[in-house]
Amino acid sequence: MTRAALRTAVACAVLAVIYLLGMALEAGLTDYVQRIALLAGINVILAVGLNLINGTTGQFSIGHAGFMAVGAYGAAFVGVQIAPALHAAIHVDALANALTFNVALVAGAILAGFCGFLVGIPSLRLRGDYLAVVTLGFGEIIRILFNNAKFLGAATGYFGNDPSGLPTYTSFFWVYAWAALIVVLVHNLTFSQTGRSLIAIREDEIAAEAMATPTTRLKVIAFAFSAATAGIAGGLFAHMQAGVRPEDFRFEKSIDMIVMIIVGGLGSISGAILGGIFVAVTLELMRDLQQYRLVLYAVLLVVIMLVRPQGLLGTRELHHLLRKRPKSGKATGAA
Amino acid sequence: MSQLLQQIINGLSLGSIYALIALGYTMVYGILKLINFAHGEVFMVGAYTGYYAAGVLGIDAIERQGHSFPLYLALIVLLAAMAVAALLGVAIEFFAYRPVRSAPRLTPLITAIGVSLFLQNAGMLLFSPNPQRYPAILKEVRFEFFGVIVTNVKLTIFGVALALMLGLHLLVQKTWTGRAMRALSFNIDAAKLMGIDTNRVIRSTFAIGSALAAAGGILFGLDQITINPLMGVLTGLKAFVAAVLGGIGSIPGAVVGGLLIGLAEQLTAGYLSPEYRDAITFVILILILVLKPEGLLGVVRVEKV
Numbered sequence: 001m002t003r004a005a006l007r008t009a010v011a012c013a014v015l016a017v018i019y020l021l022g023m024a025l026e027a028g029l030t031d032y033v034q035r036i037a038l039l040a041g042i043n044v045i046l047a048v049g050l051n052l053i054n055g056t057t058g059q060f061s062i063g064h065a066g067f068m069a070v071g072a073y074g075a076a077f078v079g080v081q082i083a084p085a086l087h088a089a090i091h092v093d094a095l096a097n098a099l100t101f102n103v104a105l106v107a108g109a110i111l112a113g114f115c116g117f118l119v120g121i122p123s124l125r126l127r128g129d130y131l132a133v134v135t136l137g138f139g140e141i142i143r144i145l146f147n148n149a150k151f152l153g154a155a156t157g158y159f160g161n162d163p164s165g166l167p168t169y170t171s172f173f174w175v176y177a178w179a180a181l182i183v184v185l186v187h188n189l190t191f192s193q194t195g196r197s198l199i200a201i202r203e204d205e206i207a208a209e210a211m212a213t214p215t216t217r218l219k220v221i222a223f224a225f226s227a228a229t230a231g232i233a234g235g236l237f238a239h240m241q242a243g244v245r246p247e248d249f250r251f252e253k254s255i256d257m258i259v260m261i262i263v264g265g266l267g268s269i270s271g272a273i274l275g276g277i278f279v280a281v282t283l284e285l286m287r288d289l290q291q292y293r294l295v296l297y298a299v300l301l302v303v304i305m306l307v308r309p310q311g312l313l314g315t316r317e318l319h320h321l322l323r324k325r326p327k328s329g330k331a332t333g334a335a
Numbered sequence: 336m337s338q339l340l341q342q343i344i345n346g347l348s349l350g351s352i353y354a355l356i357a358l359g360y361t362m363v364y365g366i367l368k369l370i371n372f373a374h375g376e377v378f379m380v381g382a383y384t385g386y387y388a389a390g391v392l393g394i395d396a397i398e399r400q401g402h403s404f405p406l407y408l409a410l411i412v413l414l415a416a417m418a419v420a421a422l423l424g425v426a427i428e429f430f431a432y433r434p435v436r437s438a439p440r441l442t443p444l445i446t447a448i449g450v451s452l453f454l455q456n457a458g459m460l461l462f463s464p465n466p467q468r469y470p471a472i473l474k475e476v477r478f479e480f481f482g483v484i485v486t487n488v489k490l491t492i493f494g495v496a497l498a499l500m501l502g503l504h505l506l507v508q509k510t511w512t513g514r515a516m517r518a519l520s521f522n523i524d525a526a527k528l529m530g531i532d533t534n535r536v537i538r539s540t541f542a543i544g545s546a547l548a549a550a551g552g553i554l555f556g557l558d559q560i561t562i563n564p565l566m567g568v569l570t571g572l573k574a575f576v577a578a579v580l581g582g583i584g585s586i587p588g589a590v591v592g593g594l595l596i597g598l599a600e601q602l603t604a605g606y607l608s609p610e611y612r613d614a615i616t617f618v619i620l621i622l623i624l625v626l627k628p629e630g631l632l633g634v635v636r637v638e639k640v
Contacts, residue, residue, distance in 0.1 A: 060445075297452065
């Protein structure tokens, strides 16, 4: 079998497993647990995407909720606009829904990525901490804009034209299929030549530039890509909630994302996955303690920075830890 | 014409508050190359300290009798807030920033975000998330010149801010500590080799910056009538933009930047729409980052390996 065929086969197998698992979970679990599972998947997308810019490239975005909002509103709006035409063209309802949903998600991601591009150009020419301030400001402005945008429902939020809200396309299959795709994309990017350049930028930007790495261009590309993944997560979130409200994307949401990647380990993809799941679960466990949640997160951030700044895994991946270390005797024996 | 003058007066008084806060950002950034995200929260704590100090000094009873709050008590309120904020600033530096001072740059930045978040939410738990009406430490008196309304509150804000900034200027230029601060911001390692106790100087920097922010907090309360635990987020951000606009690390730059941001905000609110008053700051930030990243009065520094 050629490598391409092998890869296609593996991808199909993964999708089939996700599909079957989804069927089983939807049959066997309560709505409440299913919701947590969906949120965990969306968090994984957010965390893996944010980790690319904050962890791998060493730039710091603290306004990713803004890109998520752009993706959510974009996907919701585009979905509502194209659904009638697609349903008229394709008579199989399930197929038309799937197509509408994915086109809408991609449209939201492109919009979010474009915003990332616009925000990234001025701020990424300079040192990383400017990005923190600009993204913080962007997150606030975008929320104020959605709060005042009449055609998107202003402060009450956008629910499409149907009184029952947006169609809830988001299912276990779509969330985890997108999560798997984004994890693979980010993994391949990180372990490619471009990824090595991104790590070089994180480790020493001046040295990287001296080695003829186009730092600004790479930073902007990584940032726009990261924003686009947040857009996908936003679209999935919108079609899970049956609507988008400006207050879903407050500064707290950006902090949630930062906690995800810091707990798991800045720069580690498997760490980001663990962190995403961790935040989804703790958010549910602490639902009654809402007002203490951010205090706890704040303490967690500071304590991790003081005690173990690299996070749980550091920049290592989980499978590096699970792989057995070669015994020292073997090496000498071979020699 | 009189409307323009009115907006300029309001803008200058708001801008002088931003300038006071921006000084703290610029001093800390100048020395540690750290955006002290918690600075906005120190400003908030300063405002609340003033609120409670005025309560302890019996402002309610004085207001009920229709008297105005005596000036010496107002001064005590101001000094108390500045002292508490200075202690808080020093504590934040000691417990959160000092242990990570030599770590990679991202670590202190995340720590700063964590401290800021902690203070915001601790504030919500301690002071209640609802906005509080700020006590009238200064009874408002209105003057009118050619259709332009000037209140004694606005004049006091401008005057107090100016006096504090002048004090800071003298401190930085004329005292030993000020000279040490300038040495640290020039080259911290060389300063250490010259026998300067860098920890002590950094501590003083945080104390002074925080005290100025607290004064800004009280003036902000007087100006805006209400305060809330999240007031430091947006105001702190605007003050930071002011510092970047003027040239981060430059003390006169922070003052110029603060006044310009205040003016821009008032003029936007007056002539465009009040909804955009918060957005204009970020437009300015983006423009300055694209056109002149070193700021209006900043110096270009070559980064070396």
